[in-house]
Amino acid sequence: MQVKSLIKKFDELQLVYGDQNLDAICGAGQIQNPQLCLVFMNPTGRNVSSSKSWKGLKAPWIGTKNVWKMFSQLGFFDSAFFKEIENKSPDDWDYEFANKVYSKVRDSSIYITNLSKATQADARHLKNEVFRDYLEVFFEEISTVKPQIIIAFGNQVSSVLLDKTIKVSDYRKKCENLEIDGNAIKVFPVYYPVGQGQRNIEKAKEDISWILKTQLAGLKL
Numbered sequence: 001m002q003v004k005s006l007i008k009k010f011d012e013l014q015l016v017y018g019d020q021n022l023d024a025i026c027g028a029g030q031i032q033n034p035q036l037c038l039v040f041m042n043p044t045g046r047n048v049s050s051s052k053s054w055k056g057l058k059a060p061w062i063g064t065k066n067v068w069k070m071f072s073q074l075g076f077f078d079s080a081f082f083k084e085i086e087n088k089s090p091d092d093w094d095y096e097f098a099n100k101v102y103s104k105v106r107d108s109s110i111y112i113t114n115l116s117k118a119t120q121a122d123a124r125h126l127k128n129e130v131f132r133d134y135l136e137v138f139f140e141e142i143s144t145v146k147p148q149i150i151i152a153f154g155n156q157v158s159s160v161l162l163d164k165t166i167k168v169s170d171y172r173k174k175c176e177n178l179e180i181d182g183n184a185i186k187v188f189p190v191y192y193p194v195g196q197g198q199r200n201i202e203k204a205k206e207d208i209s210w211i212l213k214t215q216l217a218g219l220k221l
Contacts, residue, residue, distance in 0.1 A: 001028045001057070001102050003144050009137050010117040017118035017130050022050040027113025027141060028059035029105040035216050036109065037147030041157055041192070042116040042126055048090050049098065050119045056095030059102055060112045063090035066194050068101070070201060074208055076108050111145050113138075115157050123195050131160040143181050149215055150178065150185055151208060154192030162187060172203070173210050186215070 007026055014024035025043035040060060043050060048063030061067045065086060072082035081104065088097070105112060116126060116134045138161075142150070152158040158166035162176050171189040178187045190207050191200035 001031065001099075001106055002026050002059070003031055003141055006137060006141055006144075013134065013137070014118055017116070017126075017133070019045065019119055019121045021052070022119040022121065023052055023054075023058055024117040025050055025058050025060055025114065025119055026117060027111060027145070028057060028102045029111035030107075030109050031111060031145050033146045033148065034109045034111040035148045037111045037113065037142070037145065037150045039150055039152045039157055039161065040112075040114045041154060042114050042131075043119040044123050045119065045121045046090075047119070048093055057098045057102060059098065060114060062098050062101070063093045066198065070193055070205060074205060074212070076110065077104055111147055113141065115152075115161060128156065128160055131156065135160070139180050142185070146183070147185065149211065150187045151211065152187055152189050153204070154197065155189075157192075158187070158189035162189075168192075172207055188215075 003026070010024040010026050014022075018024060022045055025047055043060060046064055047061060048054060049056065049058040068077070068082060068085045071077060072079060085101065115138055116131050118126070118130060118134075120126070152161050155166055155168055158168060158171070162178060166189050168189045168191050175186045175188045177184040188207070188211055191197060191204040193201040193204040
């Protein structure tokens with residue numbers, strides 16, 4: 001469920017850009033040509049798998065609820081499975097349940113990652129330069145996974161990834177092509193749906209639903 005060959009590189013970058021008391025969080029899900037790759041900003045200490053005492057899968061959003069709720073509303077999970085997530089406090093997540101969640105992600109042909117894997121203690125703003133320093137290994141990650149479509153969440157992630165100024169409000173239901181190793185991948189900038197961006201979650205869901213219906217009619221939900 002992860003590109004294990006890149007974990008060492010992400011751990012090294014964590015020592016440069018992340019909180020020294022936390023571990024890097026790596027992408028996870030379907031790592032062989034998934035239909036959809038979801039790219040968020042960077043992880044925080046709210047992710048329970050960032051703790052150095054956590055010896056299981058270290059993947060995005062473990063121990064949280066809001067993103068999984070949105071995924072359930074989009075049809076990635078059935079409501080019964082989301083109830084399992086909703087009923088768990090962060091401390092209730094264990095290695096088995098984290099693997100169960102990401103098995104569902106994998107089986108839906110989805111890969112979830114962050115542009116920067118530098119885990120911070122809180123949701124502090126990272127400069128563009130930090131995200132840019134992750135681009136080389138991020139492109140290696142995408143080149144290995146080979147997703148059909150990328151959804152980039154937020155202005156900053158979209159702008160750094162596409163190397164141009166992006167306002168997601170101008171890109172609703174629009175995409176840019178990102179060329180990696182000679183292959184063009186469609187990138188759809190979408191509103192960031194968590195944290196301060198939660199006020200735009202309905203717009204994010206609307207645009208993701210449109211992508212699922214018009215671009216990925218065969219997505220395994």
